[in-house]
Structure formats: structure tokens, C-alpha cells
Amino acid sequence: MRSSRRLLANCRLLVVGGGSSGLGIASKMARRLPKGSVTLIDSIQTHYYQPGFTLVSAGAMTLEQNRRKQKDLIPTGVKWLEQRVKAFQPQANAVTTEDGSTIEYDYMVLCTGMEIRLDMVEGLAESVKDESCPVSTIYLPHFAEKTNRLLNTIEKGNFLFTFPSTPIKCAGAPQKVCYIADDILRTRGVRSACSLHYYTTLPRIFGVEKYANALMKVVKERDINLHTRHALKKVDGKNRIATFENLDNSSTVEAEFDFLHAGPPCSPVSVLRNTPSLTDANGWVDVSCQTLQSTKFSNVFALGDCTNTPNAKTAAAISSQLKTVEKNLSDAIDGKPFSSQYDGYASCPLVLGASGKRAQVILAEFGPNGPMESFPFNQSKPSYFSFWLKRYFMPFLYWHGLIKGYWNGPSLFRRIVAPLKKNQK
Template identity: 40%
Template sequence: MKAARLIRVTFSPALAHCQTFSSASTAPATKSGKKIHFPLVVIGGGSGGCSVAAKFCRRLGKGKVAVVEPAEYHYYQPLWTLVGSGLKNVDQSGRPMEAVLPKNCEWLKTRAAEFIPEKNIVHLQNGDQISYDFLVVAMGLQLNSVQVKGLSEAFKTDPSVCSNYFRETVEKTYPAIKNFKGGNAIFTFPNTPIKCSGAPQKIMYLAEEYWNKAGIRDKTNIMFNSALGVLYPVKRYGDRLLEIVKERHLTLNLKRSLIEIRPSKKEAIFQNLDEQGKTETYKYDFIHVTPPMSAPDALTKCTSLTDPTGFLSVNKTTLQHTKYPNIFGIGDCTNVPTSKTTSAVAAQCGVLEQSLSDAIAGKTPNGKYDGYTSCPLLVGYKQCILAEFDYDGQSLETFPIDQSKRRRSMYHVKKDILPPIYWNVMLKGHWNGPQRFRRLMHFGKDR
């Protein structure tokens, strides 16, 4: 593979200050220790990174956008609830990274190791140094199973310990549900921000329905042990979910954070967050664990980029960094105060496109992200509550019906409609969320 060359080019007036780009062919690697420059660098090849790269590859042209991403495969993780409940297989949730990245981008198949925003430089894990005129940070979340003592071992040795949050463990969930013969079934929610805050309880409702049909429900004690103080943070949908919890006789243990798994004893240790230093031990026969999560280490150690919690500090309306005007963020790694979902990323894509285009043109970014996010809350094999809301927890429902009710139609939206939109529209940079459809269905109004 030839090393990238720096070539001086002439841009339109709107891009006049972006003077160099890489002429290397679209390829996954460069020789170690090279210094490379791109007008736009995107860190991360998840949903946000792919979508933003697709938008700006069309605007800037071949070789002017670099995507830093080490993974060989790209997964549509919202599908993993369906994988864990036996409705899909894991292969249906993934495609080769090469197939989803835009053809005109430069794929650097490594990861970011260190950010030096004062110099517009990112050091890469392979030893290269990449500089940029503009940077988009789209790194997603880091899953920290090591923060729960014994969990990594339990994933390997105990077939009744599963999680829909890892590619390596999601295939354990459905066999664990099928092989469960009764006893204590625990579903956890950690004491950290997580991706898709509804997912830890979705699998609980699906498992409960499966065990009910299998005739073992009366032998089963189902518990949702959550570090949160409420079942779901948006009251409109939380109230409906609480009705289901009561209807199905599920046990809700709030302010309980999983800190240890003892697979040899089939014990799960939880910290009681209401009483400092107090722990509680639960016996389990099945446990679905949602691991603690954080922004990636490479990001959190650059404190000039992050807030005190380690997340990228951005203006919640424009998605521009609060300190460095040529840096923007999208998705789960940012500190925007909304649920971390793929639908939130879709809505942010349109805003970031506007804001970054303004910045490239030398204008003040004028994006207006309202915090839109969505969570299709599966509560059964044919039932779904489609939650859609903004920063203030106010509903932004797309359809002219009460989406807080359980509906089969919303189940098919989740299972059959959203995946093709993701693969065929969003990752190609053509989907900015359902705002236009919502206005159409509500006669020009947002709500």
C-alpha cells in the first residue's frame, strides 16, 4: 500500500481554508509513523460516524474525509434484543465495515489513541499521526464489564449469565431463556449512562412471555434490579411500563447496582444506593446483565475535550464543541442530555450536517437539535410501546395515535421497518429522523 501523499487543491470559497487532502485510495491502513492530513476526520465508524462521513464525502469529494475505525464489522445493535429473544440471528445484525462506509472516504483501520485538540492532531494506535481542519467525534460507548467483579468469568463459564450488549454474549441469551426451568431470573440496569435505556427491560418482558407460554411462569420470580430511581425516565411511558410490571407480577428493585457475580455460588451482589456501604445478595438461576458503560478511554483522558463525567462536551443545540469550534460530536460519546439511541443519532445527523457546514463556510453554526430520541419498547413478542420524546421528556410521537399504548403495529415498525431504513437510508447519509413525517401526520405541527 502506498503511503498517503499531501496534495494542494483549490476548493470553492466556502472551503477555501481546507488546503490539503490525502490522495491515497480508499484503504484500511497506512504505514506506521506517517503524518497525514485531511480536511475532515471522523473518529468512529458506528451509526453516527458512517452517516456523517457519507454526507460529507458527497460534499467534499473523494479522499477528503477520513474515518478512523478498527472494527471489521458494523452491527445494528438495536436488533440484538430480537437476537436475544430468538426472533433474529446475530448474522442478520451485521455487515462488513467496508460495505457500510462511503466509498469515497479513507478508512484508517485503527483506533484513536490520543487527542491533541490544541494542535488539531489525533495520534492513532498504529503510530500514525493524523491532522485535520475539522473533527467529528463519534466514538460511541465503551462497555466496562470488568467493573463488575467476576462478570467476565461468568460470561465464559456460566450459561445462565448473559447479556444482549456484547457480540460475544448476545447469542447466549435465547438458549439461557429456553433452558431456564424456574427460580430467580434477574435483569439489571447499571449505575452509569448506557446505550438504549429501554433495552435492559425489553428482554425481561420477552423472557416473561416465553416462560409463561412454556408453563413455568408460576415457578419463576422475575426481578428488575435497576440503579435508577424510576422504571423509565420519561413519565408518560414509565407509567405504562409500570402498569405492565404490576400486571405481570414482576418485582421492581430500584437503586440497586450490580457490583459482583459469583458464578460458583450462583450469587449476584448489589450495592444499595440508598444506604452507603450496604450490599444485598441475590441468588440467581438466570441473569441478564447490562454492563457499566462510559465514553472510551482515549476520549476521557483528554480532559480539555470532556466534561467532568468524561463525555465529549458539546453545545446541546448545535453539537459544536464548547471549547474548540472546529470539533463536533455526535451520538453516545457526547454529553447531550438525552437517551443514547440510534434514533437520537439520526436526528443529530441533520443538525450536525447544518452546523458543520456552517463552520466550514466560516459562519456561526445554526443547528437546532431539540433532544429528539426514540425507544421502541418491546413488551412482548408482538407488542411494542414506541417512545419518542425531547430534552424535556415531552412526547414527539410520529404517528397520530397514542404511542404509549401497546401496539402490534409498532412492533412491526421496530422489527421490519427500522432495520431497512438504517442499512439503506441512514448509513448512506439520507436519514435525519422522522421529523418531516411527524409534521405531515400532524398537519404541520411537531406534536
Template identity: 45%
Template sequence: MHCICNLYRYDKIKGLPEAFETPGVCSNYSPLYVEKTTKAIKEFKAGGDAVFTLPNSPIKCAGAPQKILYIAEETFRLQGKPANMVYYTALPVIFGVKKYADALWKVVKERGINVNLRHDLIEVKPDTREAIFLNLDTQEKVVQHYDLLHVTPYMNAAPVVRDCKELSNSEGYLEIDKFTLQHVRYPNVFGLGDCTNLPTSKTAAAVAGQFGVLRKNLGAVLDGKPMKGVYDGYTSCPLVTGKNSCILAEFDFSAPPKPLETFPVNQAKERSSMYLMKAHAMPFLYWQGMLRGFWEGPAIFRKAMRLGMSK
């Protein structure tokens, strides 16, 4: 069984390691530079350019780069600081599930946030405070000035998985069956989480859903019995849009992904109740539930709230 985190590859962006030593360049993914985010937002000058990125690689929680974007925009707005808010994403959509993407397009339009799809950060020039992006469709380079630059790095599986060709796929991820979580070639190997090739977002919520399946199937194999656990692709991404608002995206890994919501309300709507759950309930479930092996996702609550129906 493998549960190995991905590696952050800041080095794949030319000039970025050096840029981190200059004001205004930050990343919430790094314990070394996460505190610079608060400092950069606090010291941001009215009328400046605030730039946020999402790279051309699988990442942990694809909604996280947008969360800091929305929090920063709200902070500037409440402080009376006009800002040119710019979001560059390598993806062809603002979010992979249409229901939530429609809601997020409404958010960015209402707040005047400029969204650039299919653009990948390839270089940072700290001397001139410029970020260079590659248009993935035209291969043209785009130069963007920044006063604040929040970078989401490239990510890949840890070497113990990536360098083991017998276990990994062509992209370096543990190659497992998406329903049983058992390796496709080695029946004594199981996996879950960020290091796997599962076609779902890499989030703690996904790991919780996978944990119950792995527990059942690994135990069955050890006992010489048939596997009965089936992963439905569940994952969740609480999209925090402000200090008191959140869109709780929950979905599966169908193509295209479909909502798999727990609550009998429209979860694509910004709600303070969802923010409170994200801020207070989810940390407790993570530290006291999932990491101790007690939390296997909200499937049982979903059925209860929907009178036994799975969706």
C-alpha cells in the same frame, strides 16, 4: 467531528467476567455472550429466579435491559414455566418519561415482575449463583439468588475522548453545546452520539436526529456562515414488551423529558403495529438510511402527520 462508541465495562462488577463462563449468566450487549441469553431462556427451569439489571452509569438505549426482561417473561409464561421475574435498576424510576413509565408500571404489575429501584449490581458469585446489589439510598447490600442473570454493564466513553481532558467533561464525555453540537471551547470540533455529554438517551434514533443538525452546522462553519441547525433533543426507545407488542417511546431532553411523538395515536399503548415497525422498518432505516447519511430522524413525518404542528 467525533462519533465514537462507548466501552463496556464488565470488569467493574466483581466476579462477573468469571461468571460469564458459567451457565445462566448472559448479556445482550456482548457479542461473546449474547447467544447465551437464548440458551439461558431455553434451559430455564420452572420456578427459578430470572434476574435482569441496569447499572449506575449512562448506557446505550436505557430501554434495552427491560426489553429482554419482557421477552423472557412472555416466553416462560407461554411455555407454562412459572418464574420469579426480578428487575434491578439503579435509576429512581422505571423509565425517565412519566407517560411511558406509567404504562410500564402497568405492564410489570400485570405480569407479576418485581421491580427494585435504586439498586446497582456490584458483584456476582457464580459458585453460589448469587448476585449482590447495593442499595444506592441506604448503602445496604442485597443478596439475590439467580438461575438466569442478564447483566447490562457499566459503560463509558472510549479512551480517545475520556483521556483528552481538553475535550471531555468531568465524566469523560465530549463536551458540546446541546443545541448546536459544537464543542463548548473548540469551535472546530463537533460531536454526536454516545461519546457526547448530550442530556438525552444514547440511541441510534438520537444520532439520526443529531446528524441533520451537525450536517447543517458543520457545513455552515466550513463556509464561514452562521449556524442555523438546532437539536431539539429528540430520541426514541422502542420498548418491545413481547413477540408482537411494543411501546414506542419518543421524547426530547427537556427537564423532565416530554413526549415528542411521530404518530397521532397514544404511543404509550402496547401495539402490534409499533412492533412490526421496530422489527422491519427500523432496521432498514438504520442500515440503508442513517449509516448512508440519508436518514435524519422522523421530524418531517411528525409534522406531516400532525398537520404541521411540531408536537
């Protein structure tokens, strides 16, 4: 333990979390600070491109295509501590790891992501983990493969898809799987024997009106039954019964199923839930939604899914947040006023299918005040070009741009094409 303390005694910047936001900010700051100044702490050995999981469920990508060894992604000049944080002591500028070591820092960036909480729905974890049970979720890698297997083997019946009442990473994913299921069932020639039901806790199918209107056309065209304000509360995998709570009147509704895809509840990771000094009442890191600096500790920043910023929790949001944290953290280190504000940008490529004419995407890009579209065409209209971006360009951008700290989001591109948008109007 003493040797670990000596080794990391001069930790200028500690990055907690080795996902997309952690690797991205570690890469950026390693290029700004003297060699050896940045330490990244995370125990994960395998890194997944999580936006690809929907395409795994569609059979358009393999899990292997979305997987890399974490050791190959650690930025040059960054110390990687293969540990997990057991406790934060922000008052002492320190963290304690699970092996009992203490790491002191001058500045810290929290990139801990969020935790998939199958345990928050009675019976869900057991049903998902049972390979013989037709319940799955694409939010965990190997169950994305299970989802694809089930969609290619079940011949008929009720197919249920759910969206939870908690914050969730990639809020569009639960309905993407619904559209993918419709596509697969039509391709197999069994769609007429299947009834599709999408249960969401929201009052409409999508938060941004422009895209909600476009998606409702898809729902009607494909004969998908939409149930708003319903939360999944219990899964009886043995008897194939899902229990929902009607959030408007607290009544319960039971639905039989032959296939169930759950958009699982999510929460902050447990160590943050146990650190109220850093978080809000719900366990999310409490930050300024503009500067991404902690509201409680001036030498702490956070980005990605772990924060309480009001934006959708997507990889696209991280790209814009990286730019803000890089500039503001550098300003803090240099004793200067902050020079950047996060604009709330997020994006959700809504996959409508992956085969033939149904290989289309509605490319939703939005911020707090509505759409923030990058291209000089109506992105609420389903298109193959947007599907191509989702399938081929975005994975490339992730592996070679985002996690290496080179991609700051499409704001510059939006400014360049702005004249084309005006001409279009």
C-alpha cells in the same frame, strides 16, 4: 510513517469512529465536500445493527441478520484508515494512531461511541464469558445468543435483570429483556415456576412519566418484581449470588439467581478518558447540547453516544443529531453562522415480547420536555404495529437510511401528521 503523513496531509475532515454516527456523518459530508476530503478512521471489520440484539435474545432475529462487513459500508469517496486512535492532539489539529502515524485535519467529528464495561462490576466479565454460567448480557453480540439459549433452557428459579448507575446505550434494553424472558417462559409453559426481578438504579422504571405509567401496568400484569435504586456491585457466578447496593442508604442486598441478565455499566472509550482537553470531568466529549460543537475547539464536533448531551443514547437520537452536525459543520467550513439546533429527540421501542399476542411494543419517543410522538395514536399503548416497525422497518431504515446519511429523524413526519393528532384529540 512518513508516507502515511503525506497521504493524509490534506485531510479536510477527519471522522473518528465507524459506527452508525460515524458512517452517517461521513456519508453526508462526502456528498458535500470535494472527493477525497473525508477520512474515516476505525479498525472494526464487522458492523452490527445493535438495536437488533434484543430481538436476537427473543429468537425473532439471528445475529447474522444484524451483521455486515464494514468494508461494504464505507461511503463512496471516503478514505478508510483501518487504525485506532491512540491519542488526540486537538491543539495541533492532529491525532496519533496505534501504528505511530500522525494525521492532521482541518475539522474533526468524534463518533467514538461508548465502551461496555463489564469490568466495573466484580465478577461480571468472568461470569458472562463462562458459557456454563447463567449470566449474560445482550449488549455484546454473541452474548445476545447466549441470552436466548439460557431463556430457552432454564426451567425454574429466580431471574434477575439489572440497570446500571452509569450512562448506558439504549436505556430501555435491560427491561426489554425482562419482558422477553417473561414471554419466552410463558410460551414454554414454565413461567409459574419462575420469579422475575428487575433491579434498576432509577427511582422509577422509565424516565418519561407517560411511558413509566404504561410500563408499570405491564409489570403488574406480568407479576414482575420491581426494585428501584439498586445497583449491581458483584456477581458470584459459581454460587449464583448477585450483590446489590441500595443507593438510598448504602446497604448491600444479596439475591440468589438461576439466571442473571446485566445491563452493563458503560463509559467513554479509553482514549477519550485520557484526553481531558476534549472532555468533561467524566470523559464524555464536551459539546454544546444544541449545536454539537465542541465547547473547547471550534473545528471539532461530536455526535452519538460519546457526547455529554443529556439525551438518551439511542440510534434514534443519532438520526436527529446527524442533521444538526451536517448543517453546522458545513456552516463552519463556509464561515457562516450555525443554522441548526438539536432538539434532544430520542426514541426507545420497548419490546414486550415477540410471540403471539405478546409481540407488542410501546413506542417511546421523547425529548427534554416529554413525549415527542410521531404517529396519530397513543404510543404508550402496546401495539403489534409498533412491534412490526421495530422488527422490520427500523432495520431497513438503519441499513439504507441512517448509516448512508439519508435519514434525519422523524421531525418532518411529525409536522405532516400534526393535524391528525389535533383531530384525534
